[in-house]
Amino acid sequence: MSSEMETNIGAVERLKEYSETEKEAPWQIQETAPPNSWPQVGRVEFRNYCLCYREDLDFVLRHINVTINGGEKDPILFSGSLRMNLDPFSQYSDEEVWTSLELAHLKDFVSALPDKGDHECAEGGENLR
Template identity: 55%
Template sequence: MRLESVSRSPIYSHFGETVTGVSTIRAYHVQERFIDESDSKVDKNQVRKYPSIIANRWLATNPGLVGLSVSYALQVTQTLNWLVRMSSDIETNIVSVERIKEYSETKQEAPWELPNSRVPREWPSEGKVVFDNFKVRYREGLDLVLRGISFTIAGGEKVGIVGRTGAGKPV
């Protein structure tokens, strides 16, 4: 009630000043500004008055009905809290299911050991790496990022790989 009373005073002051200066307001054609300002002050007052009206309506209601309403309101709040918590848990746990689905759809790699491709025990006989018409892309369906590169790295040579950060250089 105190807040409502404090917000009512500016309405009266503004109204009195507007009536006193009505000829000046009309001369400058600013009626809309004063109407908007008055509406704003009345709205602020009503925001503070509304809880008082609601409280009076509650107090005029049957006490048993008030108790029942408050009891149901508390149960609804608890149910909504539970619902939000369960929804969050489901969202968190569904990530595991999504990962399993993604992994199950991933193309399988070749087996670690192929039955018909055993290498000799003394392999490699010399230390060198040969790239012959090497082509590579980041993943299937994308354009090639290296196109037909051929080079040889002799045993004992050191190789440096240069490129921008995030360009996909091997570690």
């Protein structure tokens, strides 16, 4: 009973402390428009980008040029063939798909799969890790 009383007294002390604490300034919402120089569209652009993990190491990325426009995002793999995930609307030839895999340094990996481009992907690509 005494430990319960001690616990309750601690709660009362906290209430007293909070009630005596000076109140913060009221929340002020400023509804101002961004300046005219604010970009009207989102875009991330890398020009001749290079990256190394430490200053004393060689670059692991060299001369990367890429533009990511607003609304674009990283790919999500769906259940279905790898080919369907790479070209869901069948807009590109097999040669173009293999060229893209080669440029992404994935040609050897996909070539080693038993069904190659017809490899059946699990949701989220779980069976490709």
